[in-house]
Amino acid sequence: MEMNKTIKMKHFQALFFNKMKNKKAQTSNTIIMSISWFFFLIVVLLSVTFLVKGYLKTTIDIKDIEAELFYQEILFTNNGITYQDEITGRNYPGIIDLNRFNNEDFTKSLSYGKNNYFMSANLSLSSKDGTKIKSFVYNKEWYKKWKPLAKTFLPGTGGAKIIQKKSYVLVKKEELTFPAILYVEIVYPNK
Secondary structure, eight states: OHHHHHHHHHHHHHHHHHHHHHHHHHHHHHHHHHHHHHHHHHHHHHHHHHHHHHHOOSOOOOHHHHHHHHHHHHHHOTTSSEEEOTTTOOEEEEEEEGGGOSHHHHHHHOOSOSSOOSOEEEEEEEETTSOEEEEEEETHHHHHHHHHHHHHTOOSTTOEEEEEEEEEEEEEETTEEEEEEEEEEEEEEOO
């Protein structure tokens, strides 16, 4: 019996220590796997966060669209620089009235208010051969301030943008009508 107890004890010790050894190995293996899963989880969460923030926009910049609308307004507005028939009151887009091609008439036709800090423009008419016919600057004060900023290409609130447009138009000077080129340089602040 004594021997039987000794064999049983050795067998129990061997099983117990093997189980303990396996439990320690399992514990360390579990810890290593937990740490790797934890880092993987952090990477996935950060990736999802950056993707979501990348696709969400809190502000929409519409200044380029406003500048394009301003250009269209130059060409098509009533009582602006375009020719308007005195009898019918019909506006003829693409025909510039040289008598009304000045800053005063142009400013009256737009509704940007007295203190316009939204848009400024340099408008010039040239003949087909490049001879300058007439030009003026709308909102001259801000044009002088914004044009140097636009040339620096600074992004953000302190900068400005410049858009240059060219249109082939007809110019009406009293009864004479001749082809010309209208150059428009629109300058506006960022945001």
